[in-house]
Amino acid sequence: MGRHAPALRISLGILLRERRDEALAKAAGAGAIIAGAAGLMAAFDHDARSFPVALLAQGALALQMSGLFRGLHMAHLAAGAFAGALPLPPRWWRPFDLAAVAGFGLPFLALPALLAWLHGAPPAPALAATGAYVLLLCCLRAPQLFNERHAVVLSLVLAGAWVAATIACIY
């Protein structure tokens, strides 16, 4: 990543400097989802229903975090009148945006699985689920940018199908 550090710094800069309020709002929302999931898991007394709750929370977190891609994309387009003249591939920012959003979302995505694991869920499925949801977060970039009008519906459908598939794979 060394050579690509200036490009990655741009994606991180948009996320944490230019659009800091949005990132903080996402973090607060994620905190609320995690708190809700933790509360429900405690209400279930950490029985067999807890791990599916964690999986559902991870799906909700990935869906919520994926909204960050739109702001990043818009910021790159706004700078296109200058950056477009530089010898970079078309949509050069894609891998760096994915890395920035995945890096930002990973601690939040990992927390529900970590809670489930701390209360007796097996570690391998918890780890696999976290990996799957990081992948979901990356995949959600496409529907988020595909069409402004249908972004929410398309993202919701993808996230719902992903959660169902993950639960089916684990159980």
Add this chain to the structure above:
Amino acid sequence: MLRFEGLCKSFGSRQVLRDAGASLAAGAHALRGPNGIGKSTLLRLLAGVEEIDSGAVWIAGINLHQAPAATKARLAYAPDECPVYPFMTGRELLAFVAYAKRCAVPTEVLTIVERFGLARHLDTRCGAMSLGTQKKLMLAAAWIGDPAVLLFDEPSNGLDMDARALLIELLREKTKTATALVSTHDQAFAHAIGASVIEFESLQEGA
């Protein structure tokens, strides 16, 4: 060094460029024409920032459409405004341009930065810089990667007298080996850099 043929560009029903062409050797060339005629559009097309409807552009013999990255590695473009990421510092902007051109920020550019008085602004966000400072930064960044073609849109706008004089000196030196196409209403500036004047309308005949 800079050649374009049959360039056409329309925005909706308005045709801005119609079969424009020219072949420009090393030296300074000043593009002249009234406001809104399409000078900035032409520079954006030549820089590869905007899509061409039809026609072709060659920079140092490389076709822009066929090999965009190789072509853009040989050119520098400084637009009239400063459409960079507003959170970026001057230092980060220079590093990013050097990254894109796969080189380090050369000593020559650091000297230009120093001479423009930009050193104390290198850690300032671009969005917090004055227009003149932003302009100087964009112009200094244009020297990264030893470009064969420089496309500058109103480069003397917003510059103080010292910076203007320095830009003239830099362009006079650079255009001994490179081609600079400069859109400007500043006739004294065009004269000072030794530019040959190109009337925008004359390009439309493919001259």
